[in-house]
Amino acid sequence: MTNRDQWQQLDEEQYRVARCGGTERPFTGKYWDHKGDGTYVCVCCRAPLFDSRHKYDSGSGWPSFWQPAEGADIAELTDTSHGMARTEVRCGNCQAHLGHVFPDGPPPTGLRYCINSASLDFSPRGG
Template structure:
């Protein structure tokens, strides 16, 4: 899928207020409150803004940080990384490569095999069980 563009009004109509705040305005949901923080399902996490696959549940791990954490995206082109110098620190923001929704941040303190921790807001994600995946 190529780039997806919508007007801000279209985003406001399709996303609930918290999703809009996080996905479009780069806010963050409160830690330990997201529906996928402790979630253990088997399947694929997709972008709430465009349904593009982002993470396989097999890469999810419990980091204890309060947000769903993954050690790798589903593919190299699934997301884009942007240097973030807000809040007095240097971080790497991750956005959906298709619709440019803010997802969260990636940190170099994750487990093997990548050593990365993609710290993602639950409100940015939908989940499709593996049994529902096309063969």
Template sequence: MGYKIELDREKLQKELTPLEYNVCLNHGTEPPFQNEFWDHKAEGVYSCKCCQTPLFSSESKFDSGTGWPSYFKPICDDVIEEIEDHSHGMTRVEVRCSACGSHLGHVFPDGPAPTYLRYCINSASLDFKEKEQ
């Protein structure tokens, strides 16, 4: 798919940490319970690490017990792209930023109401902007 924002891999390799680069551009994952936002409680917006597109609100964040930040819905449907993923001997649904194609994580059908979805997202693929008081 062609994206609105074309990522400069060389520039990002200099700007991102090795973990962030691996997650965002090589579809990697980070360890559970050892990442920046898994238990983050501040109010605000989580954006794509690579292009700053707003993706998830703290209002849809919940504790899934998995060790990764989890949300029951994105800010709006058109900010993410869902792609069937057959890696690691299983079928899952990968979630990418629809603006730049950066890998975010996966979505599973075991979340809370009202969507019953769990967007399991890598902290390494996100930035956070706290809500202004």
């Protein structure tokens, strides 16, 4: 079984981003300007990752959060690709690539979790 066969529920873009470490183009993902109330979950394993109450418009074109959801299992790795050092964030449960975290976010954390919509699904609160 190939890696692709293990993730049949993913479309090509989701697979490219979440399983191969790709990045979607800004302002194209379904959640960059999404306003729902609930939890953003991993598209691969459905683990809760980000709460909509921590989402804000960073102007970057990607969903941005100032912190992960309470109890979320987020793994951080050093990414030195593209000639720069960044902090990659992955789902700690299944290692799906989510995006990167930067130190230029709003209070209270000063962090900007810049996340690909293709790595996320949305679960409405109470639903």
